[in-house]
Amino acid sequence: MGAKVTNDDRINSIPSVEQGISEEEEMKVKKYLRGEAADFKVLQDKKLKGQLAVREDLYGKSAKAAAKAEKWLMPSEGGYLEAEGIEKTWRIKQEAIASEVDIVSSRKQYDIVLPELGPYTMDFTLSGRYMVAAGRKGHVALMDMKNMDLIKEFQVKETVRDVVFLHNQKLIAAAQKKYVYMYSDNGTEMHCLKEHGAALKLQFLNKHFLLTSINKLGQLHFQDITTGEMVGNFRTGLGRSDTIEVNPFNNVVAVGHSGGTVTMWKPTSAAPLIKMLCHQGPVTALAFHSNGHLMATSGMERKIKLWDLRKYEVLQTLPGHTKAMDFSQKGLLAAASGSFVQVFGDFSGSDKYSRYMAHSMAKGYQIQKVSFRPYEDVLAIGHSMGWSSILIPGSGEPNFDSWVANPFETRKQRNEKEVHSLLDKLPPETIMLDPTKIGSVRPTRKKERVSKEERNAEMESALEGAKKKVTLKKKTKGRSKPSKVAKKKQEAVVKAKKPFLEQQAKEEETLKKKRKRITEGENQLPKSLQRFARKVPAT
Amino acid sequence: MKVKVISRSTDEFTRERSQDLQRVFRNFDPNLRSQEKSVEYVRALNAAKLDKIFARPFVGAMDGHIDAVSCMAKNPNHLKGIFSGSMDGDIRLWDLATRRTVCQFPGHQGAVKGLTVSTDGRVLVSCGTDSTVRLWNVPNPSLMEPDESSNGEAKPLSVFVWKNAFWAVDHQWDGDLFATAGAQVDIWNHNRSQPINSFEWGKDTAISVRFNPGEPNILAASASDRSITIYDLRLSSPARKIIMRTKTNSIAWNPMEPMNFTAANEDCSCYSYDARKLDEARCVHKDHVSAVMDIDYSPTGREFVTGSYDRTIRIFQYNGGHSREVYHTKRMQRVFCVKFSCDASYVISGSDDTNLRLWKAKASEQLGVLLPRERKKHEYLEAVKNRYKHLPEVKRIVRHRHLPKAIYKAASLRRIIGEAERKKSERRRAHSAPGSMPNPSLRKRRIIQEVE
Numbered sequence A: 001m002g003a004k005v006t007n008d009d010r011i012n013s014i015p016s017v018e019q020g021i022s023e024e025e026e027m028k029v030k031k032y033l034r035g036e037a038a039d040f041k042v043l044q045d046k047k048l049k050g051q052l053a054v055r056e057d058l059y060g061k062s063a064k065a066a067a068k069a070e071k072w073l074m075p076s077e078g079g080y081l082e083a084e085g086i087e088k089t090w091r092i093k094q095e096a097i098a099s100e101v102d103i104v105s106s107r108k109q110y111d112i113v114l115p116e117l118g119p120y121t122m123d124f125t126l127s128g129r130y131m132v133a134a135g136r137k138g139h140v141a142l143m144d145m146k147n148m149d150l151i152k153e154f155q156v157k158e159t160v161r162d163v164v165f166l167h168n169q170k171l172i173a174a175a176q177k178k179y180v181y182m183y184s185d186n187g188t189e190m191h192c193l194k195e196h197g198a199a200l201k202l203q204f205l206n207k208h209f210l211l212t213s214i215n216k217l218g219q220l221h222f223q224d225i226t227t228g229e230m231v232g233n234f235r236t237g238l239g240r241s242d243t244i245e246v247n248p249f250n251n252v253v254a255v256g257h258s259g260g261t262v263t264m265w266k267p268t269s270a271a272p273l274i275k276m277l278c279h280q281g282p283v284t285a286l287a288f289h290s291n292g293h294l295m296a297t298s299g300m301e302r303k304i305k306l307w308d309l310r311k312y313e314v315l316q317t318l319p320g321h322t323k324a325m326d327f328s329q330k331g332l333l334a335a336a337s338g339s340f341v342q343v344f345g346d347f348s349g350s351d352k353y354s355r356y357m358a359h360s361m362a363k364g365y366q367i368q369k370v371s372f373r374p375y376e377d378v379l380a381i382g383h384s385m386g387w388s389s390i391l392i393p394g395s396g397e398p399n400f401d402s403w404v405a406n407p408f409e410t411r412k413q414r415n416e417k418e419v420h421s422l423l424d425k426l427p428p429e430t431i432m433l434d435p436t437k438i439g440s441v442r443p444t445r446k447k448e449r450v451s452k453e454e455r456n457a458e459m460e461s462a463l464e465g466a467k468k469k470v471t472l473k474k475k476t477k478g479r480s481k482p483s484k485v486a487k488k489k490q491e492a493v494v495k496a497k498k499p500f501l502e503q504q505a506k507e508e509e510t511l512k513k514k515r516k517r518i519t520e521g522e523n524q525l526p527k528s529l530q531r532f533a534r535k536v537p538a539t
Numbered sequence B: 001m002k003v004k005v006i007s008r009s010t011d012e013f014t015r016e017r018s019q020d021l022q023r024v025f026r027n028f029d030p031n032l033r034s035q036e037k038s039v040e041y042v043r044a045l046n047a048a049k050l051d052k053i054f055a056r057p058f059v060g061a062m063d064g065h066i067d068a069v070s071c072m073a074k075n076p077n078h079l080k081g082i083f084s085g086s087m088d089g090d091i092r093l094w095d096l097a098t099r100r101t102v103c104q105f106p107g108h109q110g111a112v113k114g115l116t117v118s119t120d121g122r123v124l125v126s127c128g129t130d131s132t133v134r135l136w137n138v139p140n141p142s143l144m145e146p147d148e149s150s151n152g153e154a155k156p157l158s159v160f161v162w163k164n165a166f167w168a169v170d171h172q173w174d175g176d177l178f179a180t181a182g183a184q185v186d187i188w189n190h191n192r193s194q195p196i197n198s199f200e201w202g203k204d205t206a207i208s209v210r211f212n213p214g215e216p217n218i219l220a221a222s223a224s225d226r227s228i229t230i231y232d233l234r235l236s237s238p239a240r241k242i243i244m245r246t247k248t249n250s251i252a253w254n255p256m257e258p259m260n261f262t263a264a265n266e267d268c269s270c271y272s273y274d275a276r277k278l279d280e281a282r283c284v285h286k287d288h289v290s291a292v293m294d295i296d297y298s299p300t301g302r303e304f305v306t307g308s309y310d311r312t313i314r315i316f317q318y319n320g321g322h323s324r325e326v327y328h329t330k331r332m333q334r335v336f337c338v339k340f341s342c343d344a345s346y347v348i349s350g351s352d353d354t355n356l357r358l359w360k361a362k363a364s365e366q367l368g369v370l371l372p373r374e375r376k377k378h379e380y381l382e383a384v385k386n387r388y389k390h391l392p393e394v395k396r397i398v399r400h401r402h403l404p405k406a407i408y409k410a411a412s413l414r415r416i417i418g419e420a421e422r423k424k425s426e427r428r429r430a431h432s433a434p435g436s437m438p439n440p441s442l443r444k445r446r447i448i449q450e451v452e
Helices: A002-033 A046-073 A094-100 A411-423 A452-469 A482-524 A527-532 B036-053 B372-387 B392-399 B405-430
Strands: A080-082 A110-113 A120-124 A130-135 A139-144 A149-155 A160-165 A171-176 A180-184 A189-193 A199-205 A210-215 A219-224 A230-235 A243-246 A253-256 A261-265 A274-277 A283-288 A294-299 A303-308 A313-319 A324-327 A333-337 A340-346 A353-360 A367-373 A378-383 A386-391 B002-004 B058-063 B069-074 B081-086 B091-095 B100-104 B112-117 B123-128 B132-137 B156-161 B168-171 B177-181 B185-189 B197-199 B206-211 B218-223 B227-232 B240-244 B248-253 B260-265 B269-274 B277-286 B292-297 B303-308 B313-317 B323-327 B335-340 B346-351 B355-360 B447-451
Touching: A002 A046, A094 A386, A120 A160, A120 A367, A120 A386, A130 A160, A139 A160, A139 A171, A160 A199, A171 A199, A199 A243, A210 A243, A219 A253, A243 A283, A253 A283, A261 A283, A294 A324, A294 A333, A324 A367, A333 A367, A340 A367, A340 A378, A452 A482, B036 B372, B036 B392, B069 B346, B069 B355, B081 B112, B081 B123, B112 B177, B123 B168, B177 B206, B177 B218, B206 B248, B218 B248, B227 B248, B240 B277, B260 B292, B269 B292, B277 B447, B303 B346, B313 B346
Parallel strands: A283 A324, B069 B112, B069 B335, B112 B168, B168 B206, B248 B292, B292 B335
Antiparallel strands: A080 B002, A110 A386, A120 A130, A120 A378, A130 A139, A139 A149, A160 A171, A171 A180, A180 A189, A199 A210, A210 A219, A219 A230, A243 A253, A253 A261, A261 A274, A283 A294, A294 A303, A303 A313, A324 A333, A333 A340, A340 A353, A367 A378, A378 A386, B058 B355, B069 B081, B081 B091, B091 B100, B112 B123, B123 B132, B132 B156, B168 B177, B177 B185, B185 B197, B206 B218, B218 B227, B227 B240, B240 B447, B248 B260, B260 B269, B269 B277, B292 B303, B303 B313, B303 B335, B313 B323, B335 B346, B346 B355
């Protein structure tokens, strides 16, 4: 008996362990599956169904393989910060973190004080290896962050409002007093892009090679830097704005306006794709999560809102005034105001952001820009007195992909990459709200005809609603007489009925016209040919 | 407090010595690569364009014959050798690598109409309009270096003289029998000067004959009475026959699915049949604008090549209704014979202009040894092209072929004629009693009857 029991135990215990593993693996597999499989049941074509089933099977297999290989391909683990006892993570100071981590990491914590030339803004290359920082007073510095050395610094002797890297660290674009300029990495001026005008903010779409700017007049420019062609030049029509951000998921450009709206643009349409009212006051900052589903906006009315971009709904509203925001690769949200930086994190896994870390700079520093360094647990802060860098454990992606962005790229690899990225340059038409739509089937455009019963039912429900809606105030001087009340109710019913009746009349008229045309055609024919005319549809 | 931050030492992520390979790290997280589909689509588009740019299918011409090339045979045991026979009775062995004649086989008085090589690659059989069948010793492949001085001329092993002119010959796979097509289908042995068996079904001349690669005793022959007949050597009489509306010029069995064969028809189309079920074609391959003269399957069985009287060569999928590829040059005249090379990567055509031409089976394929990375890249591009082949832009680029004006016009004319015929039959059907004018499918339309 005893032996039997142990046997049973073993049988019970083994599947549970296996199940645990498989569940964990399933989560991983789901990440690589890139969405649900299509529903084949509605398909009529058996051959197509078979082919698609094979294809879907293949996707499942490759996702499984990727999940399995994750263990070997991605050996590094991400950073973390865990509180013990009554500690709170947001009370932990940067000094405390610096004393705990290794020397190389602690060196990533620094302040550069350049009081005359600030406030500073900065940009990182995709791999996070290089940083360009620009002071308002014309100071541009290009740095190699791996070795912490200055590659080049130069003074453009003009106001610099923003600076971005183009496809690699060899080219920089700077928005200056009157025009946008392009510089090489040794400070040589390569181009002066006059069409952009006095740009306030710059963004670079690295897959499309589009330099995007918004200028003082609220004009949005998209320029292809490989050919120099101005792909798009649109008036936003919503006034001056200096909050502009690219959604990394679909490369749609979002602009926050002083009226509280956020508009989203693509270079091939003069009207915004999306216009959403996000705040009561001006929008001060914007940030996008790398998965493309989450947008953070902040307004002057001291609110930070997190939006679900699939439904365009607010997920969460956090209190606080913010001048600059940024999402890290792992989804941490940094928000800065005055001289205080707060980092929020989603630890419940349900898109509920809560306080994670905080850092306050010396009093009087005005933070201009916050930017997470890719593939590192570092947050760079540009402020009025220079720039600083602090450690935010768990913010960066620990495993880089050599073919996507390699922080240890050699010169040869960089040249190769440049060629390949030019070959794979996407046309501006591929910027759309849902980029996964490319290659999918367009749904049939045929409108479904509404049957008579359905229309009647719809009308009935509308009438019911209209009847219920009539609420009458108690009025004096005979205006609440039963006859008047009845009349008002009837009016409401007629009003609700009107659109349905109008539509019906319209349809009938078109049908009549069609019939008339057919019969007329028959009449015009000589009698001998009338038998070849198309027969009137029997309805 | 427990804390860890990402810290990478340069040594771990870079190579130690300059001779080492660069280290590669992968992370397949979809969040790191946005717009994957757009990127793939652009790659597919670029691959399609590059394919067009690199499409240089013509490798070279082999001239030497002084009359039209009428038939060819490939040596199953030697990749670079190919035999060709011409209308003036000349037979040559060519070396495809150097594109030169290795050896000549003189003897035929009239046109050589059929050539075949035994499966072991030792004996070449030729027949022609001079009513003789000649057996030749195939020179040893190792001694096949072109010899300028002697200009190697072979002597026939044996000459069999018979009563009628021959139109085609084919050797049995795995055996020492061969069949000739003439006034009747004759089965010969290497050692006997007279046929060991003769098949006749009707009085018309057989014009092509082909042994089944899977079942050595079965052969298919087409005759000038528009019939395709299947013979079984174990039976004394032919097994099956179908009569089509037009003559079949040549037949090729699918080497990978040996029950299926494809017939090259005079009506510009090829018809794939299942030999067990001849009442309906499995597939109709349309695209040529003139009679299809010859057909040969790739050893993979997935595609076949056809040569036509309209001066083009086309490559079809075994189940594709339209051609995958069309080859033509200004100087190439009526194509009488085509062969797929034994490694499925080349196509050889023989035409009226006395030349043999060597083509690549895949027009844009890179010749020579490929590095593994190159090969992988090609495979990847092939895969993305296949994935996005239905998108209009990719489809347009992949499908587009430049055609000579004459062929282009003939094709559009044929289209118009076909459309008119369809309309007419539709009208007649509409004005006649229901069921009195059946509308058979294209696969059945050209078959008159099946005879057991």
